Amino acid sequence: MHLYSFVDSATTSKRAAHAAAISIILSPGLLIIDHIHFQYNGFLYGVLVLSLVLARSKSTLLASGLLFAGLLCLKHIYLYLAPAYFVFLLREYCLSPRNIFKIRFMNCLKLGGGIVAVFAAAFGPFAALGQIPQLLSRLFPFSRGLCHAYWAPNVWALYSFADRILIYRKPPFPLHRYLTGK
Amino acid sequence: MNKTLIYVLVAPRLGLPLKTEALSSATRGLVGDTAFAVLPEITPRTCFILTLFFQVIPLLKLFKKPTWDTFIGSVTLCGYASFLFGWHVHEKAILLVIIPFTLIALKDRRHFGAFKPLAVAGHVSLFPLLFTPAEFPIKTVYTIFWLVLTLIVFDRLAPASSKPRVFFLDRFSTLYIAVSIPLIAYCSIFHSLIFGKSYEFLPLMFTSSYSAVGVVGSWLGFLVVYFGS
Numbered sequence: 001m002h003l004y005s006f007v008d009s010a011t012t013s014k015r016a017a018h019a020a021a022i023s024i025i026l027s028p029g030l031l032i033i034d035h036i037h038f039q040y041n042g043f044l045y046g047v048l049v050l051s052l053v054l055a056r057s058k059s060t061l062l063a064s065g066l067l068f069a070g071l072l073c074l075k076h077i078y079l080y081l082a083p084a085y086f087v088f089l090l091r092e093y094c095l096s097p098r099n100i101f102k103i104r105f106m107n108c109l110k111l112g113g114g115i116v117a118v119f120a121a122a123f124g125p126f127a128a129l130g131q132i133p134q135l136l137s138r139l140f141p142f143s144r145g146l147c148h149a150y151w152a153p154n155v156w157a158l159y160s161f162a163d164r165i166l167i168y169r170k171p172p173f174p175l176h177r178y179l180t181g182k
Numbered sequence: 183m184n185k186t187l188i189y190v191l192v193a194p195r196l197g198l199p200l201k202t203e204a205l206s207s208a209t210r211g212l213v214g215d216t217a218f219a220v221l222p223e224i225t226p227r228t229c230f231i232l233t234l235f236f237q238v239i240p241l242l243k244l245f246k247k248p249t250w251d252t253f254i255g256s257v258t259l260c261g262y263a264s265f266l267f268g269w270h271v272h273e274k275a276i277l278l279v280i281i282p283f284t285l286i287a288l289k290d291r292r293h294f295g296a297f298k299p300l301a302v303a304g305h306v307s308l309f310p311l312l313f314t315p316a317e318f319p320i321k322t323v324y325t326i327f328w329l330v331l332t333l334i335v336f337d338r339l340a341p342a343s344s345k346p347r348v349f350f351l352d353r354f355s356t357l358y359i360a361v362s363i364p365l366i367a368y369c370s371i372f373h374s375l376i377f378g379k380s381y382e383f384l385p386l387m388f389t390s391s392y393s394a395v396g397v398v399g400s401w402l403g404f405l406v407v408y409f410g411s
Contacts (some may be wrong), residue, residue: 008394014272017288018335019286019288019335020285020287021290023284023328023332023335023336024281024284025275026328027280027281027328028305028308028321028325028328028329030277030326031371041274041277045277045281048281048282049285052254052282052285053258055250055253056250067229073183077275077278078278079264080260080261080264080268080275081257081260081261081278081282082260082279083237083241083277084237084241084244084256084259084260085257086242086247087241087244087245087248087256088244088253090245090255091245091248092242092248095280106216107314152391153273153276153303153307153389153390153391153393153394153396153397154265154266154267154268154271154394154400155266155267155394156224156267156271157390157391157393157394158391158394158398159224161387161390161391161394164387
């Protein structure tokens, strides 16, 4: 449904927008992690796409920001994308387009107030019950290891792979011995 | 492959000590805690600083030129940075990169070129999440069908770019996609035929290292496109 609004907002090529929208809907990623795995990711990504599309037009910037704040409360994985939202909304909504030193206070107030309201609604009950430390330790699991069980394919996976290979290395080429004279 | 190569070549020469307790522990598939035997440990602080650094670079451009296309590009790059350098990242976080990227992948052939290895790597890396034999046919057949269809349709629709393409990136993505075929075949069929139940961490390690090369490659490619347009 939200993808439909993306298609509508595309100005350059409707065909391309349709193709992109269909590829997301039919994505095997969503099939694997949502329809079979767990956690309602499909619905959340729908909200993300809607928020991204709302950012396309000046008149719906505020709605886009508030929707993203709501999305953050639904699942904090989207915190990863928050810096881009912050800079974009700051530049496009809170500062004047001509002069970046001119602040549009009314817009700042609307956006800031809205975001505070969304977060208060989400975290208020936990704060009232004194559960915030428990909440934070669940949300940010630094006590768990660097790599997830199956190694997400990132730089650390390459790093671990290199480490595993280095274990099996033959006695190393003793260059450092020549250099240090030991 | 650069990072691996660098470490394979450099670490022995530095005479880094081998931590024997790490040999028996971790990183063999199912354990959550990671210990390195040879290379230095990574702290959450290192992850955080690296992530932030690679997020701020594209954001500087967004601040200077706040168009919608740049915004989607910087959302994609923020996703990349946190996925590549983050602490305890789950495989499914790759969709944080793929989905925003899809919205601009058809902008021109340069964008599409960087998107190709990501589409393959991202979805192949999700395979280990479904591990029972019963789920094997549907995930493989459906993913391959989707990849073929998407790549063909996108290939027809992506308009030519006004700027010259990066030669190396083209060759890289073609070769990369070709390698995925024997890899999937090995991990899902031949490994169990050859080794049976032993060395179960091997297919996982190959899958994630292969995918990591693809994701890092497409990240570098997209950085070039993002700052070049």
